[in-house]
Amino acid sequence: MSTSQRVGVEATNGAALAAFLAGGIGAFALALIVILNEVGIFSAPTLYGPAGGVTGRTALGTVAWLVAWAVLHKRWKDRQVDPARVFAVTLGLIAAAVVLLFPPVWQLL
Amino acid sequence: METLFSGRSIWTMVHGVVLGGGALMALAAALFCLWVMRTANGATVGAELASRRLAWLTVFAAVALWLTVILGTYIIFGPYRATPPEGATDLTQFPRALLRSTPDTAWLHSIAMEMKEHIPWVTAMLTTAVAFVAMRSRSKLLSDASLNRMAMTLLGISFILASVAALLGVFINKVAPLE
Numbered sequence: 268m269s270t271s272q273r274v275g276v277e278a279t280n281g282a283a284l285a286a287f288l289a290g291g292i293g294a295f296a297l298a299l300i301v302i303l304n305e306v307g308i309f310s311a312p313t314l315y316g317p318a319g320g321v322t323g324r325t326a327l328g329t330v331a332w333l334v335a336w337a338v339l340h341k342r343w344k345d346r347q348v349d350p351a352r353v354f355a356v357t358l359g360l361i362a363a364a365v366v367l368l369f370p371p372v373w374q375l376l
Numbered sequence: 377m378e379t380l381f382s383g384r385s386i387w388t389m390v391h392g393v394v395l396g397g398g399a400l401m402a403l404a405a406a407l408f409c410l411w412v413m414r415t416a417n418g419a420t421v422g423a424e425l426a427s428r429r430l431a432w433l434t435v436f437a438a439v440a441l442w443l444t445v446i447l448g449t450y451i452i453f454g455p456y457r458a459t460p461p462e463g464a465t466d467l468t469q470f471p472r473a474l475l476r477s478t479p480d481t482a483w484l485h486s487i488a489m490e491m492k493e494h495i496p497w498v499t500a501m502l503t504t505a506v507a508f509v510a511m512r513s514r515s516k517l518l519s520d521a522s523l524n525r526m527a528m529t530l531l532g533i534s535f536i537l538a539s540v541a542a543l544l545g546v547f548i549n550k551v552a553p554l555e
Contacts, residue, residue, distance in 0.1 A: 287527075317455075318453045325493075336505075354522070354526050
């Protein structure tokens with residue numbers, strides 16, 4: 268992020284904002300995996316047969332969330348980051364995820 | 377002697393009432409604390425002890441949400457979606473088939489359960505993010521206005537989404553209980 272700068276670890280907000288943004292990325296990644304499954308482009312492998320494909324989709328979404336969090340944390344943990352921009356992007360990702368995870372939307376695709 | 381509750385029914389109650397209900401209460405309490413305990417921007421005096429308790433409250437909410445979604449997905453969803461044998465007329469042991477058997481209740485699977493399959497995982501992720509910040513940044517979460525606002529927003533979203541999922545779960549369990 269262009270507005271970020273290196274400052275002392277104790278005074279920075281980077282780690283916190285990395286966690287928040289990763290939450291939004293994880294939510295959107297899960298929604299994307301679900302949508303791709305619904306339109307037949309990508310089907311996550313089933314991890315537990317009786318529960319079906321939801322096990323693979325949610326596991327993959329969780330992995331995407333953790334990877335995004337790890338990458339962002341490594342890059343931002345000792346930086347001061349613009350909270351307004353991160354807040355807006357995070358909310359946008361969550362809003363998009365909630366819309367995409369609403370089943371009637373799948374019928375429109 | 378017939379047992380009052382089946383094992384499947386008990387798992388459903390643990391999922392929805394104990395863990396899901398506990399998570400909702402913890403989310404509501406954490407939201408309230410974030411609101412009333414915030415200090416003037418930059419002031420951290422007196423916030424240390426209170427922020428530690430708030431941090432553990434958010435950790436409790438996150439753990440309860442993860443246990444709720446994992447239990448719901450791996451223990452409860454399997455029996456829910458079990459396929460009835462060919463020609464079966466009594467579908468009470470097959471909740472998904474029972475819901476889909478009439479147009480009036482089909483939406484409880486096609487919309488309600490489909491939402492419950494995925495949305496609660498989002499709440500677990502968002503609440504975990506807030507719990508991480510609450511544990512790591514402690515009093516800063518109460519004294520930094522932007523962090524406080526973001527944490528409250530994410531917990532608020534989690535609370536609303538988890539409440540909707542819980543309500544849909546009540547509807548489903550009312551029509552096609554897992555017994």
